[in-house]
Amino acid sequence: MRRLARGGAALSGAAYSALIPICALVFLSPTQYGLFSVPYLIYAFGLSLQLSVVTEPWTRRRVSEYITAPWREFWTVLCTLSLAVGAIVAAVVAVVLGLSGPWWLAALAVTVALLRNGARYHDIANGLGSRVLVADLAGVVAFVAVVVALYEATDPFTAVLGGWLASAMASLVWTGGRLWRFGSSPVSWVRAHQQHIKPLLADSLLLDAGSIGTPFLLAPFLGATKFGIYRGIANVSLPVRLILEPLRPSIGGQSPASVFARRNIVFVVATSLALTLACFVALEYVIPVIGLQASTLGALTAFAIPASVFVLANFVGHYYYIVCRARGNQRQIIAGRLVQAISAIVIPIGGFFAFDLEGAIWGFVAASGASALVWAAIAWRAVRRYSPTSPPAASEPVPL
Numbered sequence: 048m049r050r051l052a053r054g055g056a057a058l059s060g061a062a063y064s065a066l067i068p069i070c071a072l073v074f075l076s077p078t079q080y081g082l083f084s085v086p087y088l089i090y091a092f093g094l095s096l097q098l099s100v101v102t103e104p105w106t107r108r109r110v111s112e113y114i115t116a117p118w119r120e121f122w123t124v125l126c127t128l129s130l131a132v133g134a135i136v137a138a139v140v141a142v143v144l145g146l147s148g149p150w151w152l153a154a155l156a157v158t159v160a161l162l163r164n165g166a167r168y169h170d171i172a173n174g175l176g177s178r179v180l181v182a183d184l185a186g187v188v189a190f191v192a193v194v195v196a197l198y199e200a201t202d203p204f205t206a207v208l209g210g211w212l213a214s215a216m217a218s219l220v221w222t223g224g225r226l227w228r229f230g231s232s233p234v235s236w237v238r239a240h241q242q243h244i245k246p247l248l249a250d251s252l253l254l255d256a257g258s259i260g261t262p263f264l265l266a267p268f269l270g271a272t273k274f275g276i277y278r279g280i281a282n283v284s285l286p287v288r289l290i291l292e293p294l295r296p297s298i299g300g301q302s303p304a305s306v307f308a309r310r311n312i313v314f315v316v317a318t319s320l321a322l323t324l325a326c327f328v329a330l331e332y333v334i335p336v337i338g339l340q341a342s343t344l345g346a347l348t349a350f351a352i353p354a355s356v357f358v359l360a361n362f363v364g365h366y367y368y369i370v371c372r373a374r375g376n377q378r379q380i381i382a383g384r385l386v387q388a389i390s391a392i393v394i395p396i397g398g399f400f401a402f403d404l405e406g407a408i409w410g411f412v413a414a415s416g417a418s419a420l421v422w423a424a425i426a427w428r429a430v431r432r433y434s435p436t437s438p439p440a441a442s443e444p445v446p447l
Contacts, residue, residue, distance in 0.1 A: 056176040059183030060167070060293030063218070066190045067211050068282045072344040074203040080343040081266070081275035083204060085143050086136050086153035088259050088278075093132035093161050095259075099251040101125050101236075102168045103372055104243035106299055109172075110373065116239065118169065119230030125165040127233045133158030149205050156212035163219040172296040178221060186218035246377035253384035257391025257414070264392075265399060265407060273404045276350075279343045280408050283330075283354045284361040286322050291365055298366065299373030303430035306370050319362040327355040350408055357412045364419030367426040375429040383425045387418035 071083055101124055108114050137154035144150050163186075170179045193213040197206035219226070237244060266274045291298065305311060330351035339345040347354060371380055391414045398410025 056171060056179040056183065057293040059180045059187070061289035063183040063186050063214070064289055064292060065285060066187065066214060067207065068285050070190075070194060070210065071207050072279060072282060072347075073339060073342050074198075074207060075275075075343055076341060077272045077275035077279070077343045077346050079204050079275070080279060081271035081273075082143065083207065084262070084275065084278040086140050086157055086208075088262060089132065089136050089139060090157045090160060092255055092259050093129065093157060094164060095251040095255055096132070096248075097125070097128055097161060097165055098372070099247040100128060100240075100244055101165055103247055103299070104240035105169075106172065106296065106373060107243040107247075108240060110300060116236070117230060120236055121169060121230075122166075122226070123229045123231065124233040124236040125162060126229075129158050129161035129165070132161060149208055152205065152208045152212060156208055156215065159212060159215040159219060163215045166219060168296065171293070172300075182218040182221035185221060186214035189217035190214035246375075246380050247372065249377070250372070250380040250384045253381070253388040257388040261392050261395055264396065268399065269404065269407070275343050276346050277404065277407055277411070279347050280350060280354055280357060280411060283326055283347065284358050286325070287358060287362045287365055290318065290322075291362070291369065295369055298369045301370075303374065306374075306426060306430045315363060315366055319359050322362060323355050323359040326358045327351055330354055350405075353408050353412045357415055360412065360415040360419045364415060364422050367419070367422040370426040371422055371429055375425060379425050379429055383418075383421050386421045387414070390414035390417045 067087075071080055071087075075083055101121065105116055105121060108116070133154045136157045137150060140148070140153045141150040163182075167179055167182065170182075190210040190213060194206050194210035197209045201209075262274070262278060265277065269277060330348050334344060334348050368383075371383060375383075391411075394414045394417075395407045395410035398406030398408070398413075400406070402409075
């Protein structure tokens with residue numbers, strides 16, 4: 048029964064996660080999508096910080112030290128981080144859109160979505176699949192209802208932001224009375240988990256330098272329309288996130304021996320190839336037929352090949368990156384992230400100055416391929432050295 052509930056939660060999580068990026072790609076023009084990418088990139092930065100400061104240190108302490116922090120402490124630090132990121136969104140989006148724009152809607156959507164994501168992670172890790180399933184479905188219904196209501200009354204941009212906020216709120220309320228159970232200060236959390244936060248946070252900041260910093264560096268040169276197309280390429284990997292993110296607690300918590308077992312290797316190879324083929328067929332043959340030429344998704348048909356290759360690299364890299372986050376030590380994680388960050392900054396920017404938008408896109412794809420190979424190699428070393436009874440020290444040097 049628990050396995051069935053977990054499987055249902057994985058499917059509902061995939062459906063929930065698909066709503067915002069798919070609707071944005073379909074309903075927003077490339078120019079609108081470029082503007083929408085500003086709060087969404089900051090939200091991605093918030094998720095990265097949340098993983099590094101809250102959820103994954105909590106997981107690593109459970110699997111290596113057999114110590115589980117109570118929900119009160121987890122929720123307190125989650126609220127603090129989410130509110131801080133929401134304030135950043137409010138300030139940045141107000142500058143980009145102006146005070147007359149829906150900057151406040153973007154800030155609220157990001158804040159509540161971060162709270163919902165952290166609470167969902169906690170429930171999945173504790174085997175509460177039934178609760179997560181209901182919360183996800185409530186979010187799906189709320190998103191659809193609000194987008195339909197606002198699409199004609201306002202504009203697509205506001206409708207997508209409103210649906211995002213409504214879906215996050217509807218999903219979050221299923222955490223019930225736990226929302227009001229606050230514990231010790233975030234400072235206490237950091238002190239208790241600092242051994243795990245330190246390598247994960249350094250890793251995330253390097254990640255964000257490439258995955259978030261590079262788009263912001265390119266945005267003034269590309270302009271809103273080309274920037275929307277460039278960011279659209281990143282979101283064709285949505286099926287990768289739909290499959291892997293709901294399974295993140297399970298992938299990170301699996302035994303070292305199972306990571307490179309034949310069954311898991313077959314899963315990684317077969318799934319990545321299937322997603323690659325599906326992406327190419329959709330962009331090359333399906334999208335041109337169904338009349339979405341004015342949307343961001345329609346603009347991506349000119350880049351079907353690099354988009355498909357990116358899906359392949361992204362699935363392999365993201366799977367083994369999750370393994371490394373849970374099992375690797377500080378030196379392993381930082382080494383992998385340095386390679387990824389340098390590649391993600393240098394190659395797309397160099398490609399842009401050489402061949403404009405097409406060069407930036409192919410550079411982005413090449414950087415993703417390089418990082419996938421690096422994370423797979425590091426995951427191999429991490430699981431070979433790991434011992435459940437004697438976890439590797441964060442400062443232990445590991446030759447690469």
